[in-house]
Amino acid sequence: QKEVEQNSGPLSVPEGAIASLNCTYSDRGSQSFFWYRQYSGKSPELIMFIYSNGDKEDGRFTAQLNKASQYVSLLIRDSQPSDSATYLCAVNPAWDSSYKLIFGSGTRLLVRP
Amino acid sequence: GAVVSQHPSWVICKSGTSVKIECRSLDFQATTMFWYRQFPKQSLMLMATSNEGSKATYEQGVEKDKFLINHASLTLSTLTVTSAHPEDSSFYICSARDRQVFRNTEAFFGQGTRLTVV
Numbered sequence: 001q002k003e004v005e006q007n008s009g010p011l012s013v014p015e016g017a018i019a020s021l022n023c024t025y026s027d028r029g030s031q032s033f034f035w036y037r038q039y040s041g042k043s044p045e046l047i048m049f050i051y052s053n054g055d056k057e058d059g060r061f062t063a064q065l066n067k068a069s070q071y072v073s074l075l076i077r078d079s080q081p082s083d084s085a086t087y088l089c090a091v092n093p094a095w096d097s098s099y100k101l102i103f104g105s106g107t108r109l110l111v112r113p
Numbered sequence: 114g115a116v117v118s119q120h121p122s123w124v125i126c127k128s129g130t131s132v133k134i135e136c137r138s139l140d141f142q143a144t145t146m147f148w149y150r151q152f153p154k155q156s157l158m159l160m161a162t163s164n165e166g167s168k169a170t171y172e173q174g175v176e177k178d179k180f181l182i183n184h185a186s187l188t189l190s191t192l193t194v195t196s197a198h199p200e201d202s203s204f205y206i207c208s209a210r211d212r213q214v215f216r217n218t219e220a221f222f223g224q225g226t227r228l229t230v231v
Binding site for chain 1: 119147224225
């Protein structure tokens with residue numbers, strides 16, 4: 001079982017719709033969860049991080065964390081063509097003290113104009 | 114926000130030569146830096162964790178003699194790909210963690226280095 005799993009997609013949504021990206025993780029003790037966006041040929045850029053169960057909102061983005069289900073998601077409201085990218089879920093495992101991040105394989109999002 | 118500068122952005126080298134990639138934290142001190150490798154259409158794979166003043170910790174399957182990491186100061190880590198071969202062609206990305214406790218869990222990424230070995 002991979003430590004961090006994501007559906008590779010592509011996830012295709014029309015402009016203005018809500019895009020829902022999902023991620024599951026295997027280490028139940030993980031404490032920190034991150035969503036990164038990566039455009040082709042570029043390095044990842046941080047969108048949000050979340051530590052506590054529940055929702056965390058930042059502009060058009062909402063991260064949702066459910067530690068009991070070992071599940072973290074990212075909602076993008078009012079999706080724009082410029083949101084088309086690969087979204088990477090990353091987890092800092094509980095067993096690691098260096099705060100390294102384990103990445104999922106990423107979900108490719110396509111927002112159709 | 115914190116800035117991590119990676120140099121060069123891209124490099125082409127001949128098979129058998131060595132290439133050095135630099136990763137600098139510009140406005141913060143990074144006791145820990147991480148080196149990742151990303152092949153096309155794949156995710157980031159952690160290669161090693163670089164700690165200032167000590168030896169790097171390599172992930173399983175990563176050859177420490179081939180990928181030399183030096184973290185001589187709180188703002189600079191280098192990755193040297195020795196005796197490069199075409200299969201080493203990849204996108205190499207560094208990230209750094211701010212030593213200040215309250216910002217510990219954020220990792221700031223450099224812009225990446227596209228290595229092509231011909």
